[in-house]
Amino acid sequence: MTEEKVKSRREFLRGLGIASAVVIAIGVFFRNVLAYLYPPAKEKTYHKYLVAKVDEIPVGKAKEMTLSNQPIFVVHLEEGYKVFSGVCTHLGCIVRWEEQKGRFYCPCHQGIFDKTGVVTGGPPPRPLDEFEVKVDKKLVFIKTEDKMEGPWT
Ligand code: FES
Known part of the structure; x- marks a missing residue:
């Protein structure tokens, strides 16, 4: 093999190595850019809280308690429990349960919600936030998503 051919072969291999490194670097760069722009969705985690027996x-009655x-x-309705x-x-004022009328009342601006949390009067723009309820072995649980804020934010 002539010295010219050996030199040409070395240059070819060096060029191939550099081109490969550049292609890999560009691929890694774009992969990271895509990962930044479209982060993988985090799997939601939930907590289960016992709220009543x-x-x-x-x-027809309700029990008030605090969570976070x-x-x-x-609320215990004929059709089951709602929380x-x-x-x-x-x-954001605190509503109160009016047992006689079977509704929630907000004293701040006379907001009224029926026993299923639906707005029936006043300025509230949407129903009360409701928790998912699960009754298991004569115990009533609610399920809340783990996050920094409360489920009503
Ligand atoms: S804060 Fe409840 S009606 Fe305005």
Whole structure:
């Protein structure tokens, strides 16, 4: 093999190595850019909280309690249990359960929600936030997503 051919072969291999390194670097760069722009979705995690025993609250009544320093209401309806945030969806005042009328009332601006949390009067723009309820072995649980804020934010 002539010295010219050996030199040409070395240059070819060096060029191939440099081209490969450049292609890999560009690929890694774009992969990182895409990972930054479209981060993988985090899997949601949930917590389950015990809020009542099945026979603890008579039908038509509600129990007020706090969860993460926020009021919640566990309401026992004919069709089962419902659990609502006690934070009004208007400007965040605390609602109260009016047992005689079977509704929630917000004293700040006379917001009214029926027993299923639906707005029936006043300025609230949407229903009370509701938790997913699960009854298991005569215990009533709610399921909340783990996140820094409360489920009503
Ligand atoms: S904050 Fe409840 S009605 Fe305005």
